[in-house]
Amino acid sequence: MSAWVAREHHRFEAAGKPFVYLVPSAAIFALDDAADSVLRTLSTKPHTREELAMALGGASSAPTTAGGGGRTLDVGAELARPGALDPNALDAAIAELSRVQAIGIAAAPVASTPKVIPLAPFPLTTMVLNVTNQCNLSCTYCYEYGEDKIVDTENGKQPKFMSEETARESVEFMLKESGANKVAHITFFGGETLLNFPVLRKTITYARRRAAEVGKDVDFSLTTNATLLKPEIIEFLAEERVGVTISIDGPKEMQDKFRVFQNGTGSYDLVAPKIKELLRRHRSRPIGARVTLTSGKMDVKRIYQHLTEEMGFWEVGFAPVTTSPTRAHAISDGGYDEMLGQFRDLAFDFLEATVAGRHHGFSNVKETLEELHKGVSKAFPCGAGLGLLGVATDGDVALCHRFAGSDSHKFGTVRDGVDRSAQQAFLEQHHIANKTDCSVCWARPLCSGGCYHEAHTRYGDTTHANLHYCNWIRGWTEVCLQVYGELSERNPAFLAQFDDEEMKELVS
Ligand code: SF4
Ligand code: SF4
Numbered sequence: 001m002s003a004w005v006a007r008e009h010h011r012f013e014a015a016g017k018p019f020v021y022l023v024p025s026a027a028i029f030a031l032d033d034a035a036d037s038v039l040r041t042l043s044t045k046p047h048t049r050e051e052l053a054m055a056l057g058g059a060s061s062a063p064t065t066a067g068g069g070g071r072t073l074d075v076g077a078e079l080a081r082p083g084a085l086d087p088n089a090l091d092a093a094i095a096e097l098s099r100v101q102a103i104g105i106a107a108a109p110v111a112s113t114p115k116v117i118p119l120a121p122f123p124l125t126t127m128v129l130n131v132t133n134q135c136n137l138s139c140t141y142c143y144e145y146g147e148d149k150i151v152d153t154e155n156g157k158q159p160k161f162m163s164e165e166t167a168r169e170s171v172e173f174m175l176k177e178s179g180a181n182k183v184a185h186i187t188f189f190g191g192e193t194l195l196n197f198p199v200l201r202k203t204i205t206y207a208r209r210r211a212a213e214v215g216k217d218v219d220f221s222l223t224t225n226a227t228l229l230k231p232e233i234i235e236f237l238a239e240e241r242v243g244v245t246i247s248i249d250g251p252k253e254m255q256d257k258f259r260v261f262q263n264g265t266g267s268y269d270l271v272a273p274k275i276k277e278l279l280r281r282h283r284s285r286p287i288g289a290r291v292t293l294t295s296g297k298m299d300v301k302r303i304y305q306h307l308t309e310e311m312g313f314w315e316v317g318f319a320p321v322t323t324s325p326t327r328a329h330a331i332s333d334g335g336y337d338e339m340l341g342q343f344r345d346l347a348f349d350f351l352e353a354t355v356a357g358r359h360h361g362f363s364n365v366k367e368t369l370e371e372l373h374k375g376v377s378k379a380f381p382c383g384a385g386l387g388l389l390g391v392a393t394d395g396d397v398a399l400c401h402r403f404a405g406s407d408s409h410k411f412g413t414v415r416d417g418v419d420r421s422a423q424q425a426f427l428e429q430h431h432i433a434n435k436t437d438c439s440v441c442w443a444r445p446l447c448s449g450g451c452y453h454e455a456h457t458r459y460g461d462t463t464h465a466n467l468h469y470c471n472w473i474r475g476w477t478e479v480c481l482q483v484y485g486e487l488s489e490r491n492p493a494f495l496a497q498f499d500d501e502e503m504k505e506l507v508s
Contacts, residue, residue, distance in 0.1 A: 003046035004094065005106040006039055010442040012478060014485025021481055022102055026377035026445040028484065029100060034085055034093040039102060046106040049094065057084035115433040116379065118386065121420065123179035125387035128401035129170055131162045131200055132191040133393055137225055137267060140258045141294055141321045141329045143402065143457065144191070150456070151392075151405040153191070158405045161196045162393040166414065167203040170391050173414035174207075175214055177389075184211065188222035189390075189401045197233060204240055223247060223290070225259070227267060229274040231281075238282040245288045246275055246313075250303035257297055258329070272311070279312040286314035288363060293339060294321045294329035300342035301349075308361050315361035318343070322454050325468070336472040344479045351483045355490045368446065368480040369487070373498040377445035379432050384452055385411065385423060399426070399462075402453040409462070435465045443470075443477045 008023040011031075018036040020029050031039065041047060041055050085093075097103040104110070133153035135144065144153060153160070162170075171186070178184045186207060188200050204220055211218045221243030237244055248271065249255045256266025279287055289307045293300070300318060307313045320339065323330045331339065346362050353360035380386060382400075390401035395414040403409035411426070412419035432438055435449045449455070450466030450473065458468060466473075487494055 001048040001050065003048050003106040004042055004052070004098075004103050005046040006042040007101055007104050007110065008442065009039070009102055010478075010481070011036075011039065011043075012481045012485065014482045015489040017485070017489070019481070019485045020102055021442065022100065023442050023445060024377075025101065026372075026375045027100065028372060028481070028488075029102070030485070030488070034089050035097055037085060038090065038093045038097060042103055049090070052094070053085070053087060053090055056090060115431050117424065117427045117431065121177070121179065121418070122386055122423075123181050124174060124177035124184075124389060124418075125181065125383065126185040126187060126389075127170065127174040127177075128187045128189050128388065128390045128404075129162070129167065129203070130189050130191065130390060130392055130401055130404045131167065131193055131196040131203075132160060133158060133405065134160045134195055135190060135192045135225070136195065136227055136261070137192065137259055138262045139260065139292075141292060141323060141327075143322050143453070150403060150409075153405070156405065158392050158394045158396075160393065162199055162391075162395075164199050164202055166393070166395045167199050168206055169395055170414045171203060171207040171210055173391075173397075173417070174218075175210060175216060177418060178216070181216075183217045183219055185219045185221070187401075188220070190223075192228065193222050193224050194228035194233065197228070201236060204242070219243070221245065225267070226271040226275050226278070229271075229278055231277070234278050234281050237278075238284055241284045243285045244278065244282065245290050245317075246271075246278075247292070248275070248289050248307065249291050249297060250299075251306045251310075254297050254299070254303060258292075258294065275311060288315045288317060288361075289313045291316060291318045292321050293318055293331070295331050295335050296329060298335065298338055298342065300339070300346055304346055304362065313361065314359075315363040315366075317363040317367075320469075320472075322451070322457050324457055333471075336469055340472055340475040340479075343476060347479050347483050351486055354487060354494050357491075364476075365480060365483060368477070369484055369495065370498045371446055372480060372484045373495050378448040380427070380430060381448040381450050381452070385426050385430070389418070399452060403456075429463050434463065437465050437467055437470075441470065441474070443474045446477055447473045 010021040010023065012019050012021065018031045020031055020039060022029070037056050038052060041052060047055060094103070133151070151158070174184050174186060193200065200222070207218045220240065223245045224247070226246050226248065249257070249259055252266070252268040255268040259267050261267060291303055304316050307316045320331050321329055343364065347365045350360040350362045350365050382388070384400035388400055389411060390398045390404040391414055392398060392405035396405060396410055397412045397414060397418060398404045398406055399409040399411065410419070411422050430452070432444060432448045438444045438449050450469065452462040454466050455464045456462050458466065484495070
């Protein structure tokens, strides 16, 4: 008699019910008591059907298999009495768990993750244009400076500002490389993006005209530190429906800790009124804030409350600082634990607001819920080098904006197109199948080893998995699974909004 065994999964509980996240398929299922009992028993060791029947007790009532809609469903059957499983119910639970591949025959081989490399040419979804590599702030933690920098933006070969001509060539590159995609996303980045506002403005006008000529649309967004916002720029951004993300760290005492001018003066008093004016005038797109968390700045709830309730941002995204572990602002292991606790609190605030039908702007949880709902299972951690590329001020194309200008991470130029052999070699080297530590991790469908830039900064190697933050990633994924499970019971309509939404590249 063949023995059954549990396949790779992660069990979690939400809304007082057990759920399972199936790692190879990234699918989520609600479990009833029978299916949960079978899965838990098989998780300890393989059992034959008879051993399962013995372990779970005998009973006489007939099974009642319940199916559900969407990506969650109930499998198995009701317990006939506490601790005893009807034989028919046991068979039904085994059949359902086997059908969704939560369990399998122990002797049957388990398929390993296939190493599928996308066929070139892969269409470009998002082009991040570094219109300048200069900044008017000197944020202490910035990866562009100090020992963490990849490219010498002061004395290196790149111009400090992108020319109008290079920007136009970049637009042509984007339109061509976006292939059959109807919409091209262009994100302006820096340095401080608005230091090169004249080129940015002309590029938007040019791109709109050229896209219309070839039958495409272009979606524009930018990231700025807000110091250079002024009425005519705000007017332009609103008129042109440019998505805006503001880099800001929270209330004055937190913003002024790291986000300082060269003379050490904090930037809060300058940016706060400008941001309020932007939020008042620019109503054509929701405006988001992006916060960098460091060892000394970890009050997530207070920052969120200030940026939404006191300043008026629609949404706020948080990211731990990317830096070498030796720097004072680097987040320690204990710091990651603290950050997880604070993220959890805010995620459950998000849950309660969402159940009550109110908007909540904690974008980290919303983005992860979308990925969970869509069953995202990543062979690569992000779109960098795939659907997303960064362009340096001289028109060199790189893995992403954080590597723009680095010869070691170059993927061609906007004039010559994508270097397909460099891209292919990169994808071969960085596939999740090469990351042995990740191959046994249940969080890999969403993490896939983590950001290449973080890995480069930590380990000097983009192929390295970011093993310093695995506990944090797994803890955060668990929180998001719990929120997902709760929402699937208490407000499934919220999750249904993700059914039709296009997945966009996230630029961090
Ligand atoms: S980096 Fe860590 S958390 Fe991420 S997939 Fe690999 S082992 Fe899992
Ligand atoms: S996650 Fe990292 S590697 Fe990917 S686009 Fe963002 S910064 Fe670049």
